[in-house]
Amino acid sequence: MxxxxxxxxxxxxxxxxxxxxxxxxxxxxxxxxxxxxxxxxxxxxxxxxxxxxxxxxxxxxxxxxxxxxxxxxxxxxxxxxxxxxxxxxxxxxxxxxxxxxxxxxxxxxxxxxxxxxxxxxxxxxxxxxxxxxxxxxxxxxQTNDYDIVVLDALRSPELETLLEVWPVKLGAEKLLCRNILHRTGTLELDGNIKRVACAHLSQMGPIASAHAAATLLTEYRPRLIVMTGICGGFSKEVSIGDLVIADKSWDWQAGKWTEEGMLTPSVDPRDGAADLVAYARTIAEAVKIAHDRFTGYEKPAIAPKLVAGPMVTGSAVVASKDIQDVFKGQHRKMAGIDMECYGMYYAASNHAGAPVRTLCIKAVSDLADRAKADDHQQYCSYISAAAMFEVVRLHFRNQRD
Incomplete structure (x- = not known):
């Protein structure tokens, strides 16, 4: 004061x-x-x-x-x-x-x-x-208000699919600040009602996700802030449809480009919540059930793997194997790449209010060294939403605070 x-x-x-x-x-x-x-x-x-x-x-x-x-x-x-x-x-x-x-x-x-x-x-x-x-x-x-905030990059198919998978009851869409469209309501978990806010970005990228996450954290003071959707993957680590559990994230573009065209990185990793990552490692059976239930769109022949590892974030779309060499120099077990995860992790790690846990789980819809396609975006949005729902359910079932 x-x-x-x-x-x-x-x-x-x-x-x-x-x-x-x-x-x-x-x-x-x-x-x-x-x-x-x-x-x-x-x-x-x-x-x-x-x-x-x-x-x-x-x-x-x-x-x-x-x-x-x-x-x-x-x-x-x-x-x-x-x-x-x-x-x-x-x-x-x-x-x-x-x-x-x-x-x-x-x-x-x-x-x-x-x-x-x-x-x-x-x-x-x-x-x-x-x-x-x-x-x-x-x-x-310094106290929590809402239980869960969901922040996805895209309205369609990511957030719309999540709202079909999760048993939520939401009100009309509202505008927060000048560019954050969101809905609030309730989510039923094991017979208990949780308060939830669901939002999507007005534009893609780490700056937009950091701004939206920080604003939502201040407005709703949630216990959890999570992100689902689609990401790029690295073929040696994952296949199409596999789920990347982002145990950490950073801006792969941060650093200094040399005259030789090489990036000297300045890595500032931010972590997903360790307990949520641990829960995510245990949900293979629930993911297989969700995979078997999925119909109507193209999907992988077998249930996706769960891969816990770094998901790097950048503001540029990557479709080049040469750029992958830049990533591999930053971390040998890199699993995924997107445009939003680090922004949310950064906002959560710097949030000065009530305690908050954060996690991003995304499914691999393309490999970052190949041409982009949208054949599996619907499935990937679905399976990541189903996986995150199971993590959220496990968290509140085992909550002691």
Whole structure:
């Protein structure tokens, strides 16, 4: 919690600051400004949760305090949007007449106006309520809200197929931010109802997936964020239809290209959740059952293998064996390549809110050294969704927290 205390009277500043510290606020989180000009500078430098503002404020150092200076500052914050508006803006004055003169105008711009009197505890009670609200909000950010967020690259066939495979009940599609289309609802797991949000990207690539994942994590604070769909594979490790369990991922394009046309990589791997990877290694029988049930589209003759290994991510489509040599120099057991996994893993690993586990399971729809085809995309979307459903089911069945 960060406070900006704007007041030209030192004794009042010290009394308020000392009270906040006594309630557990770190003194370093209380920033002081003595006039409106200094307050503008502080607001432009960083955001604050609470602004405590003297009703009668000097415009600059040495100027006479007046209500119009405080009102002008507030209008710039609240109406003009020149600075990030604090969540709470509280007018505080020791001048009863000043409060009466400007209270009506302040009420349109601030949360509350209170009278500061060292002899009573009204202003302390008000600040205590604000602190309680802020603490509850901070605590809420550290707890999970939704159970599962699904983030797929494509609406069709990836997400649409998942919604056919998973027993979900979802509401109408909604827009989050400017480009994240998603639906929320429930998922039934072993007779238990879980809250779920399902989204797809507006465009492919690691930047789009990192942005969408970070936004969804902040909005829904899920226990799990997962990704299914299709990927490219490497023929020595996998065949068409095989499932790649991404135990780790990184941006294969990060690094420095030399004059000889070689990439000196700068690998920054991010891991999938170890327990989810472990569950995924055990679902071969469930995958075989799902494979046998699949009809209506082309599918491999035998049930897919489950291959746990790195899935590298890049913003470029790869259909060249020469480029594979670049990959193999980064990790000898590389299994898959896509355009989104690393973005989601990166967002999850840097999420500062409630604990979240992440995993990407994708099925190999093409080999990265051959021409692209879409013969198996429907099947791969289906089998990856079925595999992930089994992982999610195992996770919640064995959940202890």
């Amino acid at each position: 960060r406070f900006l205390l704007v007041d030209d009277e030192q004794h009042k500043r010290e009394a308020i600051a000392n009270f906040l510290v006594s309630k557990g606020v770190e003194r370093e989180s209380i920033v002081v400004a003595e006039h409106a000009a200094a307050a503008r500078v502080k607001l432009s430098e960083s955001p604050f949760d609470v602004l405590l503002l003297d009703v009668l404020l000097p415009s600059r150092a040495g100027a006479k305090p007046a209500g119009e200076h405080s009102v002008e500052l507030l209008r710039q914050i609240v109406e003009d949007g020149t600075s990030t508006a604090p969540q709470f803006i509280i007018g505080i004055t020791a001048d009863v007449q000043g409060t009466l003169d400007y209270a009506a105008e302040f009420k349109t711009l601030v949360t509350q106006v209170v009278h500061f009197n060292p002899g009573d505890g009204v202003w302390q009670q008000m600040l205590t309520v604000v602190l309680q609200m802020l603490k509850r909000q901070e605590q809420a950010k």
